[in-house]
Amino acid sequence: MGSIRTVGEHFDEDGRQKRTGTLMTASAHIITAVIGSGVLSLAWGIAQLGWVSGPVAIIVFSIITYFTSTLLADCYRSPDPVSGKRNYTYMDVVRSHLGGINVTLCGLAQYCNLFGITIGYAITGSISMAAVQRSNCFYGHGHQAKCKVNNNGFMITFGCFELLLSQMQNFHQLWWLSIVAAVMSLVYSTIALGLSISKITGGGDVRTSLSGVTIGVDVTSTEKIWKTFQAVGDIAFSYAFSTILIEIQDTLKSSPPENGVMKKASLVGVFTTTLFYVLCGSLGYAAFGNVAPGNILTGFGFYDPFWLIDIGNICILIHLIGAYQVFCQPIFQHVETQANKRWPDSSFINKEYVVKLPILNQNMSINLFRLVWRSIYVIMTTVIAMILPFFNDFLGLLGACSFWPLTVYFPIEMHITKENIPKWSFRWLMLRILTLGCFIVCLVAAAGSIRGLVQDVEIYKPFRT
Template sequence: MGVVEMMNNSSKINGSTKTISTSLNVSGGSHNHFDDDGREKRTGSLLTASAHIITAVIGSGVLSLAWAMAQLGWIAGPIALMLFSFITYFTSTLLADCYRSPDPISGKRNYTYMGVVRSHLGGYKVQLCGLAQYVNLVGIAIGYTITGSISMAAIQRSNCFYKNGHGADCYSNNNEFMIIFACFQLVLSQLPNFHKLWWLSIVAAVMSFAYSSIGIGLSIVKIVENISNGGARTSLTGATIGVDVTSNEKIWKTFQSLGNIAFAYAFSTILVEIQDTLKSSPAESIVMKKASLAGIATTTFFYALCGFLGYAAFGNDAPGNFLTGFGFYDPFWLIDVGNACIAIHLIGAYQVFCQPIYQFVETKCAQQWPDSIFITKEYKINFFNLLTMRFNLFRLVWRSIYVVITAFVAMLLPFFNDFLGLLGACAFWPLTVYFPIEMHIEQAKVIKFSLRWTCLKTLSFCCLLVSLVAAAGSIQGLIHDVGKYKPFQNVH
């Protein structure tokens, strides 16, 4: 029925135990422990998949939505949010059907996004998919490092103002907190794979609900306070030319805000990897579609509250990070809790997004050097007979180097809104729209120039235009910020 890689502990080399891959036929009672592809039986469920999705979707993107609404206004802002939500859900259902090929229910499993593209499209598109996916995942790791450090620094500054008064010279060095964030990742990166991260995703999902709720609550309080002062200045079209921004700034920031909203829905890069954690009954595609609906509907609800209430609270002057925009005064403890929840959530989300990169590099190296003890040998560490962990030297070295590099780049380019907008723009069209649509057309044998084919191609082209203008706005913002930035400076 299948071929399984098992650890044979009876083989000794120089007195130590070596991991050897042996082929065993799955038969008899053993089939209860393995799936149809011979791998260890998957145990993921609708709950764990939804938690992974919520962890991936509700990230640092939610913090910039109030700013994005301020650039777009009360008409274009909600429309853009709903459109991105609908498009992301629709294409995620197409991608879910591509996990198995050629048949979405009983076909061969594909373990990665690249594997799915290879099975359905093949050729140069596989390399394009890999480039888009892994560059985006590296960028997300950098972006999460930036955002996590901002939240940690905000806690330090809030406590400083509370203890020393509002006029105190409180400053923080985000680099110190990026190092702290990276230290957490050095430890968590040693978790072998997605299957071991379900608890981390659930914790991170709870944290995302917590800080979103705190932001919503503080926005409501600020709105009530603003009523006596006439309310924050908002408009149907967002930031006003000649008052808030120049005409050029209006155009560029509008484009950038679209990238920020796109980034807020960037989870297609790991959808296949999440689906590969699900047990096979009921069918993975059915469960994944339900999980995508639950995850995206939940996050869109929170996004709408955070974006709309944040805009109502701050008006056209909404800050890039709406949670830190409430100031560093009272209630300082609640803002501290919110920022702590952000940091905890991003610590978990970082690992969820890094898993595809980890697995890709480790699989390729194991195939290239199958006899290397450094790469393939697994050690078991027993902690007081309570916990057993698998340990691998190559995993330790390479994942640690990856974490250090992403932290260093984050220190060099700590631009929150511009960076998120660029990531969203670069990832949205190819990974969320283009590849799922192209694979669906191939899998379902959609007739060329039919109504369905034309609608799908039109949707893909429109999303390409959105991604291009969003990327242009974010690049312009990065160029502007880099021109006046001094690396490794303190934040006042």
Template structure:
């Protein structure tokens, strides 16, 4: 067996092998190099998506009182459950126990049984849905750049119709190349770039909103309860859109699907769970700050007529060059975020295939290229196929973003709330019906109710968009 192949098998080994050496950690894998900064960047990249710019619409549905309160509530829930999950990376103890490399491994170690399969279904279904949605969203931002220049040249009344499909293809080609990055451990630079991009376009959107509020020019209507029945929407529309807004905010915070994979990049000492809790605090605090600012100031700028996304939905037209920069930043950010969400899928499939066919040279061998990096033919074929298929689905169903709310509703409760709480109870052997057990259960049941409400709103919105959908219509 070649030295290269020996090294690859060692990297995939899972049992704990004793004290770490100079080049390998205590599980026999190559020394991890992740830090508080890289973990925070991964989290910010995963959490802050282009959805930050749609929060003005969400606040418009909920109003000045409920909107910020819902944002803060989900900020707290996300941070609290992420700290519980961080303690479960190792088992049975959070500091010196056996490492668990994926969310499914964590659930298997602490809960076991059929819950492992439920976890996998929720996690990987969500990840696939997000990657499809990011393909669509990135193409919308690319299209917005062309439309912005068109509006500047021809006037704001011009239709400026541009097809999304060529830009989806461009995004897919970029992802095929980036997908050859072997694993999360080599994605730090991409996450840092993506995090900078998220700050950039959020700041631009925030700045334009402030300028619109300060500049005035036209009267906007806002209220304590948001859009008004009779003036803006019907009674039933108010209910459904409120549900959708709660769902948008709840799922905008969720990054539990990739938390364990992010934690598995951290070097130790210090203990991974302590670093991850600090990274979660930094990531969630940063996210909440931008969410509250963009949501509330955006609502102040546009009132009850706030667009779904005021950069791609043209809440602003000028300065057109600044709109272009913001949308380019969104596209670059989503390029990195796509990789953060698809790497766990790649790792799961490749680990399964390696164990299922350990003697296959196609699956397990790697080939050196120019003495700098290594290429696996299986990784090349499988990852290229995945990107191609998800891009094809995005092209067939350009309204697939409406599915994401439903996918999020199905995954938010189990992954962000249920499993972290249940594993915390099992890990610390909290007595049934004790005060701590009861309030943890109440939190879990309350979040289940919110997920069901959000799912209902998503289904109604999906049905509405499917009814209006016209195939091959330019975006």
């Protein structure tokens, strides 16, 4: 990483470029990460769970996420949470507090999850672009038109956007993109709310119930169980920001203390998103009932006003373009840091070339290794998304696999170690029960999503359907 520079106007005490992040930018990063494609599947999720279990599950996951995020925020510096040594990544935090095999398991869980999320965002971004085309087709040819659309071209277009943006060096240069993406997420969530309210006030025969979809009418008893598991996974995915919490915290100014600012940012982010989640999910279920689509803005329970649906899907696209970068930056940084350590004298890996952008009249730093490796990553995620474009099942599996280890297990284990909580004490028992309960929930959610993916694969033809 180079020699440690003198602390001064442009550098922090660890010799790295001075961090300038604030409560606003951290909150924007969190909202960008949390209010993602998951919000659009919540009406479907509540349809599977019903009026009681659906909203309760959303609120419970939000409380758990906020609680564990406060524990994780205190681990950024060690041993003291205010003046200790910085840990730049989630793996560094686990290495400082737990060590051993936990570091490897954390890295595996984090980077596999981030990789999966970027694939999921490529899928969802293309679905939104296709939805705009279908919406215009319905408007031009009537609601009975077939309007079939192949998503592959849109996935390639999404990948082209990410090829350009992936050359941003780090999180510090993404603050403006996260703010734009956060605004877009609030806009399309508001549009989904407005359309749901409009459909509710317009009347119609909509079936809802306290327990969700009805056995024998909407689904079989077996399907009810599996879809319930999958819905829980979708809700868990909707709160998956602990994966990048430490990387976001590493962008904050050192004064006031980073852990205090991060806790406030987590509260702002989780409260804002939970409010939208409960409203979007509940009103979406009230509007569509037990036949709520998996993606409320692309399931086309709405046709008119078509221009508003188009705006909503364009906002989704802009948000996901930014969210993709927020989630893939930790992977980029990890690979490039390891390459720098292994080959410190390689000009291909370490040399920066300054290129002047004629239109913007600004200088841009180009690194050949960064250019090649990040381009390969984007191309790889795009191709996988084209092969396996399954929206709801993919979201559920990602949520199930990432929520327990990264949002619950590691933060709680590090808190127990750091605070020296006595074994078998009341506090120790409550934390262990929380860990075990979340593990069981995520296990059944993963099973439901895997079953859904197996069913999708049986009828899917790659690159064609």
